[in-house]
Amino acid sequence: xxxxxxxxxxxxxxxxxxxxxxxxxxxxxxxxxxxxxxxxxxxxxxxxxxxxxxxxxxxxxxxxxxxxxxxxxxxxxxxxxxxxxxxxxxxxxxxxxxxxxxxxxxxxxxxxxxxxxxxxxxxxxxxxxxxxxxxxxxxxxxxxxxxxxxxxxxxxxxxxxxxxxxxxxxxxxxxxxxxxxxxxxxxxxxxxxxxxxxxxxxxxxxxxxxxxxxxxxxxxxxxxxxxxxxxxxxxxxxxxxxxxxxxxxxxxxxxxxxxxxxxxxxxxxxxxxxxxxxxxxxxxxxxxxxxxxxxxxxxxxxxxxx
Amino acid sequence: xxxxxxxxxxxxxxxxxxxxxxxxxxxxxxxxxxxxxxxxxxxxxxxxxxxxxxxxxxxxxxxxxxxxxxxxxxxxxxxxxxxxxxxxxxxxxxxxxxxxxxxxxxxxxxxxxxxxxxxxxxxxxxxxxxxxxxxxxxxxxxxxxxxxxxxxxxxxxxxxxxxxxxxxxxxxxxxxxxxxxxxxxxxxxxxxxxxxxxxxxxxxxxxxxxxxxxxxxxxxxxxxxxxxxxxxxxxxxxxxxxxxxxxxxxxxxxxxxxxxxxxxxxxxxxxxxxxxxxxxxxxxxxxxxxxxxxxxxxxxxxxxxxxxxxxxxxxxxxxxxxxxxxxxxxxxxxxxxxxxxxxxxxxxxxxxxxxxxxxxxxxxxxxxxxxxxxxxxxxxxxxxxxxxxxxxxxxxxxxxxxxxxxxxxxxxxxxxxxxxxxxxxxxxxxxxxxxxxxxxxxxxxxxx
Numbered sequence: 001x002x003x004x005x006x007x008x009x010x011x012x013x014x015x016x017x018x019x020x021x022x023x024x025x026x027x028x029x030x031x032x033x034x035x036x037x038x039x040x041x042x043x044x045x046x047x048x049x050x051x052x053x054x055x056x057x058x059x060x061x062x063x064x065x066x067x068x069x070x071x072x073x074x075x076x077x078x079x080x081x082x083x084x085x086x087x088x089x090x091x092x093x094x095x096x097x098x099x100x101x102x103x104x105x106x107x108x109x110x111x112x113x114x115x116x117x118x119x120x121x122x123x124x125x126x127x128x129x130x131x132x133x134x135x136x137x138x139x140x141x142x143x144x145x146x147x148x149x150x151x152x153x154x155x156x157x158x159x160x161x162x163x164x165x166x167x168x169x170x171x172x173x174x175x176x177x178x179x180x181x182x183x184x185x186x187x188x189x190x191x192x193x194x195x196x197x198x199x200x201x202x203x204x205x206x207x208x209x210x211x212x213x214x215x216x217x218x219x220x221x222x223x224x225x226x227x228x229x230x231x232x233x234x235x236x237x238x239x240x241x242x243x244x245x246x247x248x249x250x251x252x253x254x255x256x257x258x259x260x261x262x263x264x265x266x267x268x269x270x271x272x273x274x275x276x277x278x279x280x281x282x283x284x285x286x287x288x289x290x291x292x293x294x295x296x297x298x299x300x301x302x303x304x305x306x
Numbered sequence: 307x308x309x310x311x312x313x314x315x316x317x318x319x320x321x322x323x324x325x326x327x328x329x330x331x332x333x334x335x336x337x338x339x340x341x342x343x344x345x346x347x348x349x350x351x352x353x354x355x356x357x358x359x360x361x362x363x364x365x366x367x368x369x370x371x372x373x374x375x376x377x378x379x380x381x382x383x384x385x386x387x388x389x390x391x392x393x394x395x396x397x398x399x400x401x402x403x404x405x406x407x408x409x410x411x412x413x414x415x416x417x418x419x420x421x422x423x424x425x426x427x428x429x430x431x432x433x434x435x436x437x438x439x440x441x442x443x444x445x446x447x448x449x450x451x452x453x454x455x456x457x458x459x460x461x462x463x464x465x466x467x468x469x470x471x472x473x474x475x476x477x478x479x480x481x482x483x484x485x486x487x488x489x490x491x492x493x494x495x496x497x498x499x500x501x502x503x504x505x506x507x508x509x510x511x512x513x514x515x516x517x518x519x520x521x522x523x524x525x526x527x528x529x530x531x532x533x534x535x536x537x538x539x540x541x542x543x544x545x546x547x548x549x550x551x552x553x554x555x556x557x558x559x560x561x562x563x564x565x566x567x568x569x570x571x572x573x574x575x576x577x578x579x580x581x582x583x584x585x586x587x588x589x590x591x592x593x594x595x596x597x598x599x600x601x602x603x604x605x606x607x608x609x610x611x612x613x614x615x616x617x618x619x620x621x622x623x624x625x626x627x628x629x630x631x632x633x634x635x636x637x638x639x640x641x642x643x644x645x646x647x648x649x650x651x652x653x654x655x656x657x658x659x660x661x662x663x664x665x666x667x668x669x670x671x672x673x674x675x676x677x678x679x680x681x682x683x684x685x686x687x688x689x690x691x692x693x694x695x696x697x698x699x700x701x702x703x704x705x706x707x708x709x710x711x712x713x714x715x716x717x718x719x720x721x722x723x724x725x726x727x728x729x730x731x732x733x734x735x736x737x738x739x740x741x742x743x744x745x746x747x748x749x750x751x752x753x754x
Contacts, residue, residue, distance in 0.1 A: 002369055002372045002373060004415060004416060005416075008419055009334075009416070009417050009419065010333050010334075010417075010418075010419075013334075026329075026330075027326075027329045027330075027331075027333070028311060028326060028328055028329060029311075029325075029326050029329075029333060029418075030310050030311065030326065030418070030419065030420050030425075031419045031420075032419055032420070032421055033421070034310060034421075034424060036310065171423060171469060172469045174466075175469065254415070254421065257421065257423075258411070258415040259371075259372065261411055261415070261422075261467055261468060262371045262372050262408070262411055263371045264466075264467045265371065265404070265407040265408055265411060265467055266370065266371035268404070268407065268467070269403075269404035269407070272403065272404060
């Protein structure tokens, strides 16, 4: 596996299992960015209740998350979510599609719950861009999604592009350095001929990019960085491409962190290998123990070294 | 932000159990296997791949650090050219740290989909080497199993690579004891007891006093799940049931029979008589299908239904090397422990692992053990000339619903207690003290 997938594995495997064999269930689990899930069967074995808590829900609702979820899941969405959670779906195993590809797709779409909720502001920005494009000029409103405690995504539509800005905070010194190298590399990588069509990426450390400089409450410290993606209409004109773009962009932060951790592990394995090699050299360099010849005094007694 | 639930990771030799605290079952159980690029046979002959020329161009970078699979996917990719499968844990000890680190990476990010920086972790470690004494003084019956350096390395990986918030390394046997608190027969939450842990490869009998393992009296029994399957296979072959079954499926079917039809009887002779009198009532039929040709076959399941688990109690019917029955071993283990904890050990015998799940297993063990104990008490009463008489010793074996993943469940239970967070080693403490912090071990959660 090289890329992280947008859907949640636990939802996928649990649902697939419950379809074949319904049984009562009560599990809680998480997803990236502090999302909490609760999957349970409160009434009967064949009706699963899946609830999600996401910390930026209020912002998402403002940007149309309800509509997106309604579109994706229709009647499954509950009007009154479970207490402590933001959104609840009821999946009735009896009325679900028959076994086969259709069911797999259904399960997969449920596993994408978090992705779909977060997709709302992006979709909004894409439609806004269309409007502005026909108008010929102008800029959309700056949407901010505070999806983590210290980090946020800013999205702004313009007449010819959609700009997505991530603020990233690294709690750890080493991670920060890795992150910096990575993100700079990211900017460089675009020069490769094979990925010329990729969105343009800009990276700034400490200073926020001009687009969001006026936003109040931005932190000014060494450990903060800003990654800017510039999406052109070709990245979201076609609906499938747009969906792919959204999935990838949403996972950007998690993927970055995953990759940093992977490369740390990779470096450590190189270091372990090197240490083992050096140890071999050192072991070879050991002087052979001097073979002790028995020494005797004149009278014939042996000498013992203590 | 409210705290996200801690992650419980039990990496065993064969299977890893991972999930979130507060749940009753692990979210994932998959083989501890990893498929990486390059042959598995000689993992580090030339070390990990090195980019040919160091440069600053992104074009020179590969994706070696991301290119691997774990768990079921690893086994599925075993045949893919270019990949080799390896098992990073051997005999309960981490053998290859490079692979293990990568294995954890994908467990956390791909399967659990958690950001490790937001979570506390509870890891499970083998029971050996966990006496309350400092580790270098602990008495061990086993050769060097799981030295503290391994724990330190684990802590290094978790704190430095993953930047986790806090870590608690728990002992298998203690978690199995904690899991038994879910049984309604347990009244006080104690961490004193004897754990019988039987998985696929080996069965351990571990005495535990107030959360500390009495390392000097641990015993291992070379009879476990794999032997049971083999024994069922032998019996069925002898009876000629297996002639219709394709050879490659035979062991699998023996395993299925073992899981679905077997139980522990109270008296073999009676049981044989019962079966002979009314074979149609007791014999079961197992239907299978050849995986390639699709040909149907069926086998009769007979005496092996009660004979298979019997090898714990009468090992001579299976092997000629190992002849001590399980109740005797348990009694020996408890007698080998300090005298002041023996009562507690007899009173709280806890089962854990898949091979202890047979029906009536607990009752039979309890009965046999009680007999041994009573006989000894009688003998000592006689030898004292009937002057002193013991008030009797309570023997109790506790079976519960969560036996199969008892260790994981115990972890889930402990990690959802509020004391868990204060018993964890936090990142700040780690930064202050260094890896040696995990040599300290704190018990929590008991009622006392």
